[in-house]
Amino acid sequence: MTLHAITVLGHDRPGIIAETTDRLADLGLNLEDSSMTLLRGHFAMTLICAGDATDADISSALSPLADDGTLTVTVREVPAEPAPVATGSTWVLTVHGGDRPGIVSAFASEVARVGGNITDLTTRLGGELYLLVAEVDLPADADPDALRAALDAAADRLGVGATLREAEADDL
Amino acid sequence: MIDERLRAWSEDELGVAGVVLDVVRAPAGVLSHDGARVDPTAPETVQLAADLVATMRVSPGCVGLAAPQVGAGVKVFCVDVSAHPKTRDHHGTFVLCNAEVVEASRNEKAREGCMSVPDFTGDVKRATRLVVTGELPGTGERVTFETNAFEARALQHEIDHCDGLLFLDRAAGAHAIHARKTYL
Numbered sequence: 001m002t003l004h005a006i007t008v009l010g011h012d013r014p015g016i017i018a019e020t021t022d023r024l025a026d027l028g029l030n031l032e033d034s035s036m037t038l039l040r041g042h043f044a045m046t047l048i049c050a051g052d053a054t055d056a057d058i059s060s061a062l063s064p065l066a067d068d069g070t071l072t073v074t075v076r077e078v079p080a081e082p083a084p085v086a087t088g089s090t091w092v093l094t095v096h097g098g099d100r101p102g103i104v105s106a107f108a109s110e111v112a113r114v115g116g117n118i119t120d121l122t123t124r125l126g127g128e129l130y131l132l133v134a135e136v137d138l139p140a141d142a143d144p145d146a147l148r149a150a151l152d153a154a155a156d157r158l159g160v161g162a163t164l165r166e167a168e169a170d171d172l
Numbered sequence: 173m174i175d176e177r178l179r180a181w182s183e184d185e186l187g188v189a190g191v192v193l194d195v196v197r198a199p200a201g202v203l204s205h206d207g208a209r210v211d212p213t214a215p216e217t218v219q220l221a222a223d224l225v226a227t228m229r230v231s232p233g234c235v236g237l238a239a240p241q242v243g244a245g246v247k248v249f250c251v252d253v254s255a256h257p258k259t260r261d262h263h264g265t266f267v268l269c270n271a272e273v274v275e276a277s278r279n280e281k282a283r284e285g286c287m288s289v290p291d292f293t294g295d296v297k298r299a300t301r302l303v304v305t306g307e308l309p310g311t312g313e314r315v316t317f318e319t320n321a322f323e324a325r326a327l328q329h330e331i332d333h334c335d336g337l338l339f340l341d342r343a344a345g346a347h348a349i350h351a352r353k354t355y356l
Contacts, residue, residue, distance in 0.1 A: 094341050098199045120346035126291025129198045133343045161204040163341040168279070168297060 003050050004029070004058055005078045010071035012043040020045065023061045027053040043071075048078070088139045090119075090167040093151070097160025099130040106158055107132065110150045115139045130160075135167065175317035178263040178308075183225040186218050186310050190226025193242040195287045198338060202240045203288055207247045207334045212269040212307040217248060221267040221309035224250040234287060236326045238333030241288050247271065248309065249330035251323070258282075258322035271306030271331050273299075274316065284329060284339045285352065294339050295348040298325045 008020055017036060024031065034047035053061075058075045066073050095107055104123060111118055111134075120135040138144060148164045155162040183190065196202060210217045220239060228237040228250050235256055238249035252265040276299035285293045302324035305316040319327065329339060343349050 092343060092345055094343050096198060096338065096340050097204075122346045122349065124292065124349065124351065126289075126351070127197070129289065129291065131292065131340060131349060133340075133346050133349055135346045160199070161336075161341070163337070165342070167345065 001050055001052060002054075003032070003048055003078050003080055004053075004055060005074075005076050006045075006047050006049065006058065006062070007074045008043070008045040008062075008065065008071055010043060012038055012041060013070075016043055016065070016071070017045065019065060020062065023065075024049055024058070027051060027057060027061055029053055029058070086137070088137055088142065089144075091116075091136045091138060091144065091164055092167050093132070093134045093136050093162065093164050095132040095155065095160055095162045096129060097155075097158065098128060099125055100158065103130060103158060103160060104132060106154045107134070107151060107162065110147065110154055111136055113150070114142045114147050116142060116147070136164075173261055173318060175263060175315055177313070178266050178315050178317055181264070181266045181308060183222055183265065183267070185308075186222045188219055188222045190222035190224070191219075192230050193223050193227050195227065195231070195237075195241050196243050197287075198289050198340075200243075200288075202243055202245050203333070203338060204336050205240075205245055206336045207238075207240055207245050209270045210246045210248055212309050212312040217246075217269060218310050220244055220246070220248055221250065221269075224248065224267060225252075225265060228252065231287060235322075236330045237287070238330045240333050240336070247334040249334060251326050251330060253323045253326050256322050260321040260323075261319055262323045263317065263319065267309050268304070268306030268315075269309055271304055271327070271334070273302060273328065273331060274305050275301075275303035276328075277301045281344060282325065283350075284325070286329070286339055288333075289338060289340060291352055292340065293350050293352050294342075295344045295350075296339050296342045297344055298328045298342075300324055302327060304331075 029049040029051035032048045036045040062073045117137045124131045151162045228234045235253045236251040239246045250267045253259045278300045279297045281297045
């Protein structure tokens with residue numbers, strides 16, 4: 001059993017997911033984690049699947065998807081990663097303001113500087129409004145107030161607004 | 173439960189005609205700065221209160237409007253959730269100045285939109301039981317009242333506007349903001 005990371009990226013049209021997953025199912029592959037979305041009209045899919053097929057088998061099976069030149073498919077075997085043990089705290093970072101280059105890098109740098117790990121990130125552009133929402137794991141020894149001050153300083157430099165709030169768990 | 177004074181309030185008490193104003197959109201700076209406290213009896217506050225109600229009335233689907241959304245960086249907003257299907261208890265149309273949340277409990281997540289953020293909606297966790305205090309424009313009377321469900325959500329959304337926060341600042345996670353698909 002091996003794990004494979006597969007990406008499918010390109011011009012959106014109906015049927016891409018159906019065709020891709022059908023070909024993977026024919027190889028006996030199981031989709032373990034996947035993310036599929038539209039980015040500015042471009043279809044983007046990343047998935048991790050497990051099975052007995054090789055990279056070459058998978059690439060061959062998916063190659064018809066790329067035949068018309070509108071989609072790019074990549075396949076790469078990846079090692080199984082142990083599930084991380086949560087020791088710190090989880091936060092949600094929101095940034096919004098006028099669109100300009102460098103917003104993501106400025107805030108990601110501040111998070112990295114304190115050893116924080118961005119586990120999920122979405123950016124969107126709507127009209128003139130640029131929006132970044134990220135989920136951030138902070139190590140147990142990180143100082144959230146100091147990070148918040150650094151994020152506020154970055155926000156002032158870029159002329160945007162930033163908020164950092166501890167993620168709320170839904171206890172059922 | 174229902175505060176009868178607030179329920180009985182209407183914009184007629186203001187004694188001035190409201191003017192429909194343009195609604196400001198993000199990333200305008202006025203939406204991201206903490207609003208100043210106001211004198212609820214000042215003539216400019218009374219006029220602003222009337223203008224907010226007038227602008228809310230002509231905006232389809234609008235259940236609340238805060239001063240920063242019409243370009244005024246002050247703590248004044250209007251609300252009227254009486255016609256909304258998610259409403260339980262409500263106080264009709266009213267305007268509050270310098271409002272603050274006194275007590276909040278029973279958080280629930282729900283989808284919110286905003287006239288100042290027309291391209292996105294977002295999942296936001298808010299209290300569904302709320303006690304709010306504020307001052308009525310014109311008389312300056314202080315009211316403290318309890319509310320719930322959709323009126324509680326609307327009040328928190330508007331009080332956030334007055335404090336320089338958008339619903340985007342309360343996104344529940346990286347996938348909590350969505351492209352808006354329908355516009356009223």
